[in-house]
Amino acid sequence: MKRGIIALLVSAIVLATAAYWFFGLEKSVNVQDILSFGIIIILVGFGIWFAVRRFSAVRSGEPPEDELSKKIVQKSAAWSYYISLYMWVFLIWLKDRVTMDTEQVLGAGILSMAVIFMLCYIFHRVRGVRNE
Amino acid sequence: MNNRIREFRARFNLTQEDLAKRVNVRRETIVFLEKNKYNPSLKLAHDIAQVFGVPIEEVFTFDDE
Numbered sequence: 001m002k003r004g005i006i007a008l009l010v011s012a013i014v015l016a017t018a019a020y021w022f023f024g025l026e027k028s029v030n031v032q033d034i035l036s037f038g039i040i041i042i043l044v045g046f047g048i049w050f051a052v053r054r055f056s057a058v059r060s061g062e063p064p065e066d067e068l069s070k071k072i073v074q075k076s077a078a079w080s081y082y083i084s085l086y087m088w089v090f091l092i093w094l095k096d097r098v099t100m101d102t103e104q105v106l107g108a109g110i111l112s113m114a115v116i117f118m119l120c121y122i123f124h125r126v127r128g129v130r131n132e
Numbered sequence: 133m134n135n136r137i138r139e140f141r142a143r144f145n146l147t148q149e150d151l152a153k154r155v156n157v158r159r160e161t162i163v164f165l166e167k168n169k170y171n172p173s174l175k176l177a178h179d180i181a182q183v184f185g186v187p188i189e190e191v192f193t194f195d196d197e
Contacts, residue, residue, distance in 0.1 A: 057158055066157040067173055068164055128169025130133075 004054035004064065011047035014040065039111050046118050071129045076120040083120070084113045133171045135192045137162070140184045155179040 018040040025033060054064045088109055095105050141151055148166075152159040155176060164170035165180075172180070172192075181188040 061153060062158045063156060066161055067176060068161040068170055069158065071170075128164050128167070130169065130171055 004051040004058075007047050007051040007054070011044045011051070014047070015044045018044075036107070036111065039115060043111075043114050043118060046121075068129065072121065072124045075124050075129055076117060079120040079124075080113065080117040083116050087112050087116065133192060133194055134168060135165060137180060137191060138166045140186070140191060144184060146183075151180070151183060154183050 018037060022029075022033065022037045058064050091105055091109050091112075094100070100108075137151070141148070146154075148162040149159050152162045156179075157176065161170065161172075161176075165172060177188050177192050181191045184191060
């Protein structure tokens, strides 16, 4: 229950901050801004879905997390860590080839890490967790 | 690792939800187990076998491969 509340709270803060940034932009909105905002919305949606699942589990008398859900999170975290290492290497390589500020590179990296974790989580939920 | 949870569940007239509540996991975990998408911990395998009143090896079997 506590984690569900934290997930909802973090999602709300991220959404509020992203909306404040996006709608408060003084320059004209470009494709990169729209893409970043879209990705943030998807991530917030994922966070809300995660929280709602926990609440509905508690409401139906099930534990909010069990050994399978913990294992899925652990495995997703481990996979996303490895993949993120390569993503950062790619971003460093890309930085010298396109004009990107340090803030943009960091922002893209942090967003990509969140997306990678989300994709790993979905992959493990669909595929299942076996002891190979 | 294969299992006969679905078969035992039908024999004992238990829904996935009933079994999940008895072994204190989410229904989704029972679904994953029945689809062979998850290998349970020894504790969970023991708890499930205990619900059906049989030894673990009657519910869970290993392939030679």
